[in-house]
Amino acid sequence: MREWIEKQKYIIDFTLSSLLRRKAKNIGLLALYTLIVFILASVMFFTHAIKKEASLILDQSPEMIVQKLVAGRQDLVPLRFVETVRGIRGVQAVRGRLWGYYFDPRFGANYTLLVPPPTAQTGAAGNGSRRVMVEGEPDRNAEGSAGPLFDLGADEIGVGSVVIGSGVARVREAGTGELMLFRAYDGEILPFRIKKILPSSSQLVSSDLILIDEADFKRLFGIADGLVTDLAVTVRNPTELSTIASKITRRLPDARPIIRDEILRTYDSIFNWRGGMMIVILSSAVLAFVIFAWDKASGLSAGERREIGILKAIGWESSDIILMKFWDGAVVSLTAFLSGVILAYGHVFFTDSVVFEPALKGWSTLYPRFKLIPFVSAEQVTTLFFLTVVPYSVATIVPAWRAATIDPDSAMRYTGE
Amino acid sequence: MIELVNVRKVFNAGRPAEFTALSGVNLSIESNKVTVLIGPSGSGKTTLLSIIGCMSRPTAGRVQLAGREITSLPERFLTDIRRKTFGFIFQQHNLIKGITALENVMLPAYPLGERHVPLKQRAMKLMEDLHLSDKAESKVEWLSGGEAQRVGIVRALINNPSTIIADEPTAHLDTQLSHRFLGIVKRFKEERKTVLITTHDPLVYDDPVIDRIIRLRDGRLEVERR
Ligand SMILES: Nc1ncnc2c1ncn2[C@@H]1O[C@H](COP(=O)(O)OP(=O)(O)OP(=O)(O)O)[C@@H](O)[C@H]1O
Numbered sequence: 001m002r003e004w005i006e007k008q009k010y011i012i013d014f015t016l017s018s019l020l021r022r023k024a025k026n027i028g029l030l031a032l033y034t035l036i037v038f039i040l041a042s043v044m045f046f047t048h049a050i051k052k053e054a055s056l057i058l059d060q061s062p063e064m065i066v067q068k069l070v071a072g073r074q075d076l077v078p079l080r081f082v083e084t085v086r087g088i089r090g091v092q093a094v095r096g097r098l099w100g101y102y103f104d105p106r107f108g109a110n111y112t113l114l115v116p117p118p119t120a121q122t123g124a125a126g127n128g129s130r131r132v133m134v135e136g137e138p139d140r141n142a143e144g145s146a147g148p149l150f151d152l153g154a155d156e157i158g159v160g161s162v163v164i165g166s167g168v169a170r171v172r173e174a175g176t177g178e179l180m181l182f183r184a185y186d187g188e189i190l191p192f193r194i195k196k197i198l199p200s201s202s203q204l205v206s207s208d209l210i211l212i213d214e215a216d217f218k219r220l221f222g223i224a225d226g227l228v229t230d231l232a233v234t235v236r237n238p239t240e241l242s243t244i245a246s247k248i249t250r251r252l253p254d255a256r257p258i259i260r261d262e263i264l265r266t267y268d269s270i271f272n273w274r275g276g277m278m279i280v281i282l283s284s285a286v287l288a289f290v291i292f293a294w295d296k297a298s299g300l301s302a303g304e305r306r307e308i309g310i311l312k313a314i315g316w317e318s319s320d321i322i323l324m325k326f327w328d329g330a331v332v333s334l335t336a337f338l339s340g341v342i343l344a345y346g347h348v349f350f351t352d353s354v355v356f357e358p359a360l361k362g363w364s365t366l367y368p369r370f371k372l373i374p375f376v377s378a379e380q381v382t383t384l385f386f387l388t389v390v391p392y393s394v395a396t397i398v399p400a401w402r403a404a405t406i407d408p409d410s411a412m413r414y415t416g417e
Numbered sequence: 418m419i420e421l422v423n424v425r426k427v428f429n430a431g432r433p434a435e436f437t438a439l440s441g442v443n444l445s446i447e448s449n450k451v452t453v454l455i456g457p458s459g460s461g462k463t464t465l466l467s468i469i470g471c472m473s474r475p476t477a478g479r480v481q482l483a484g485r486e487i488t489s490l491p492e493r494f495l496t497d498i499r500r501k502t503f504g505f506i507f508q509q510h511n512l513i514k515g516i517t518a519l520e521n522v523m524l525p526a527y528p529l530g531e532r533h534v535p536l537k538q539r540a541m542k543l544m545e546d547l548h549l550s551d552k553a554e555s556k557v558e559w560l561s562g563g564e565a566q567r568v569g570i571v572r573a574l575i576n577n578p579s580t581i582i583a584d585e586p587t588a589h590l591d592t593q594l595s596h597r598f599l600g601i602v603k604r605f606k607e608e609r610k611t612v613l614i615t616t617h618d619p620l621v622y623d624d625p626v627i628d629r630i631i632r633l634r635d636g637r638l639e640v641e642r643r
Pocket residue numbers: 428429436437438456457458459460461462463464465
């Protein structure tokens with residue numbers, strides 16, 4: 001056992017000095033390898049973090065949303081819908097929500113304006129609205145299942161004030177206490193005082209958000225009393241969702257129920273589309289990598305072959321040569337893997353994916369600089385490991401084995417330098 | 418005692434380039450003696466050495482080492498015999514570049530997993546014997562031809578082999594260095610090692626340290642002279 005350890009030590013030692021002897025070649029190799037791991041890891045961390053954020057948004061959204069369609073166009077929902085829907089068996093609660101997009105031409109940005117529900121959540125079904133969950137930083141564990149840190153109630157905002165997301169604050173360079181001007185539906189300019197800026201832990205969720213009082217919202221958009229944007233419906237038994245949806249359409253032909261799972265699917269396809277783009281990058285990187293590994297591996301230089309011949313002639317076994325090649329590969333792979341992953345982590349979560357910026361430009365004016373929550377799972381790292389270290393090792397095994405079977409007497413037949 | 422019975426070596430058997438390098442060699446090499454193999458170029462000397470040194474296998478025939486048949490042993494055993502029994506001195510010194518003379522000398526011992534301290538002490542002692550102490554930490558590419566060859570000799574001795582095999586050891590040496598090499602061979606003999614040398618060099622095969630000369634021609638032994 002002790003001999004075995006000594007032997008490994010000697011062979012690792014020799015491998016390291018061999019790597020150093022071919023410094024130029026190996027540094028180039030390492031740099032390329034690290035770069036590929038870096039790209040793969042960045043793509044992976046980025047897409048996963050985005051999907052994570054998306055699922056956070058959706059976890060908060062209601063099981064079913066009911067919109068009203070007028071001639072196929074979405075319209076405001078009259079409050080009588082609430083009573084009708086609530087009358088359907090299996091429906092637990094119905095809330096009207098008030099929210100809408102607001103385009104700010106000065107900054108070219110889109111905001112999501114939203115009236116938070118009153119803190120007394122149970123009542124006020126008539127003019128309740130979407131609840132805002134703001135993700136809290138501290139409790140985020142590996143599963144990422146942290147609940148909302150606090151709910152912002154409508155009464156906390158107050159007439160004449162707004163609470164804005166950090167993206168909004170950044171774009172407008174606005175701070176707490178300052179005034180923000182909005183152009184109402186009738187052209188009047190309405191000033192609102194910024195009461196608070198939402199914490200920026202989960203920017204994708206809250207970046208473009210502006211929380212506003214119900215009366216202000218209605219004034220701004222010219223919405224008459226008795227109308228809401230849409231309805232959020234909760235049911236007793238989620239398996240009945242589609243039955244309830246069809247009952248709703250039967251009773252209210254103008255209504256369009258949307259089930260969360262359908263939204264989820266839409267979201268998924270959006271992110272998968274992004275993921276799909278990423279897959280293209282990913283697979284081409286893997287391909288490039290395999291080619292490079294194969295090339296590196298199959299091309300044992302004459303000098304290396306000669307050295308292996310000498311080692312065999314002076315008493316190294318084939319298995320010793322394979323061991324040496326194994327350590328060689330292990331040192332190169334692990335170094336490249338670790339540095340690539342660490343660089344990618346910093347890139348995605350600390351420099352906001354600068355390298356990908358051009359590709360992300362279309363995301364939203366508010367988002368080019370958004371910070372993702374550091375989220376890396378063991379599964380990702382393992383996948384990455386199998387995508388990089390394993391192909392490299394496999395590609396080096398064949399030549400290592402071939403090298404190991406070089407005849408020892410080749411050392412005796414070598415002619416000239 | 419090394420015995421060869423009817424050893425044949427055919428390269429590229431069954432192909433147009435088929436070549437019989439050794440055809441039926443019967444030979445026994447005594448222990449503790451210095452034996453020289455001579456013969457024209459291409460007569461099969463190197464081939465014979467590599468078979469004796471367990472570096473390659475004969476196509477037919479048997480090789481016995483101290484009464485033990487070794488031709489049919491699996492590679493692992495052959496390697497084991499090779500590194501414990503034989504020390505090789507090559508015509509081109511075959512040192513590994515980029516590492517020091519000392520590391521080169523210790524290389525054959527690495528797979529044996531010996532402790533570092535005694536190994537290094539032994540290596541230094543052997544280097545000292547051949548006046549190489551001050552070159553131990555030099556990179557091998559800085560060494561002179563004679564120094565490089567002596568490093569090669571020390572490397573051949575590191576696992577304390579009972580048999581030294583040298584293929585054309587003086588081919589790259591001038592007269593003075595060749596004499597020095599023969600001095601080292603004399604010491605091997607005094608240490609009761611078996612030495613096997615191939616050479617074209619009269620300076621070597623006419624030296625009194627040589628016990629026996631074997632002549633090879635076209636892969637066969639010729640009648641012995643001494
Ligand atoms: N691997 C091989 N494949 C084919 N032919 C070979 C191979 N190795 C040796 N030979 C041939 O076998 C013959 C004997 O070679 P060997 O090297 O044993 O000669 P030698 O007596 O050592 O010659 P020299 O004195 O020039 O070193 C040569 O003709 C050589 O071309």
